Amino acid sequence: MKTSKKIGTETRAAEQATTIIGIAGGTGSGKSTFTNRLKRAFGDAITVIYHDNYYKPHDDLTLEERRTINYDHPDALDTDLLVRHLEELRAGRAVDCPTYDFTQHTRAKKTVAIQPSRVIIVEGILIFQDARLRDLFDIKIYVEADADERILRRVARDIRERGRSLESVINQYLTTVKPMHYLYVEPTKTFADLILNSGRNDVAFDVMKTKIEALLGEG
Numbered sequence: 563m564k565t566s567k568k569i570g571t572e573t574r575a576a577e578q579a580t581t582i583i584g585i586a587g588g589t590g591s592g593k594s595t596f597t598n599r600l601k602r603a604f605g606d607a608i609t610v611i612y613h614d615n616y617y618k619p620h621d622d623l624t625l626e627e628r629r630t631i632n633y634d635h636p637d638a639l640d641t642d643l644l645v646r647h648l649e650e651l652r653a654g655r656a657v658d659c660p661t662y663d664f665t666q667h668t669r670a671k672k673t674v675a676i677q678p679s680r681v682i683i684v685e686g687i688l689i690f691q692d693a694r695l696r697d698l699f700d701i702k703i704y705v706e707a708d709a710d711e712r713i714l715r716r717v718a719r720d721i722r723e724r725g726r727s728l729e730s731v732i733n734q735y736l737t738t739v740k741p742m743h744y745l746y747v748e749p750t751k752t753f754a755d756l757i758l759n760s761g762r763n764d765v766a767f768d769v770m771k772t773k774i775e776a777l778l779g780e781g
């Protein structure tokens with residue numbers, strides 16, 4: 563959307579424009595739930611990219627040492643690489659996206675080829691914290707959920723899917739996740755165009771689905 567240039571009475575560039583949608587919110591708020599629902603609805607017509615895949619690798623450290631890293635501080639992520647990748651995608655070029663292994667707290671070996679498209683969704687807890695990312699987003703959405711619900715969901719998810727114990731999730735939450743949330747995540751809500759009450763919000767999903775259909779020329 564931002565690349566549109568008026569040429570006479572035509573807006574030619576707008577026909578080719580890419581719209582980048584940022585979906586932020588605290589851990590366990592339902593960002594992935596909302597994002598994945600849109601991805602299921604549109605398939606390859608839209609591109610989804612997760613900031614989580616850009617956590618810095620720490621292969622030089624042992625797993626025990628990696629468990630103690632503060633993953634909720636902006637410095638834990640290679641946001642420079644994400645910015646470069648979004649610029650490439652917006653220019654119509656595919657990128658090789660890293661993937662992340664939460665059970666090992668480091669990057670996985672494989673990368674995934676991400677194709678450009680007219681609508682790109684970027685999801686992550688800290689994506690509105692970086693001014694360069696904010697500038698790239700045409701639409702900014704913040705998924706809201708009470709802290710008690712978010713931690714309960716995180717406990718269940720991290721034990722089920724990310725190889726964690728109850729004790730490790732509680733300890734990580736109290737030492738880094740919670741303080742960083744109030745320092746770096748929650749304040750960025752102010753940048754949002756839309757604040758969603760839950761990632762399982764059918765009305766919000768229908769609104770965004772209609773918007774994306776229009777952007778894709780399906781409306």
Ligand SMILES: Nc1ncnc2c1ncn2[C@@H]1O[C@H](COP(=O)(O)OP(=O)(O)O)[C@@H](O)[C@H]1O
Pocket residue numbers: 587588589590591592593594595596715716719760761762
């Ligand atoms: N509104 C909701 N009610 C109950 N459970 C939810 C809701 N939204 C998400 N969940 C569940 O909570 C967990 C975390 O949701 P997820 O979308 O992964 O959060 P995030 O990406 O923001 O960390 C998942 O297991 C998901 O199925």
Ligand SMILES: O=c1ccn([C@@H]2O[C@H](COP(=O)(O)O)[C@@H](O)[C@H]2O)c(=O)[nH]1
Pocket residue numbers: 588589590594614617633634663664666667668686687739
């Ligand atoms: O190695 C890692 C990297 C990240 N985390 C935690 O992940 C969440 C962000 O992901 P959500 O899907 O939004 O929950 C963040 O709060 C980090 O603490 C991790 O535990 N280990």
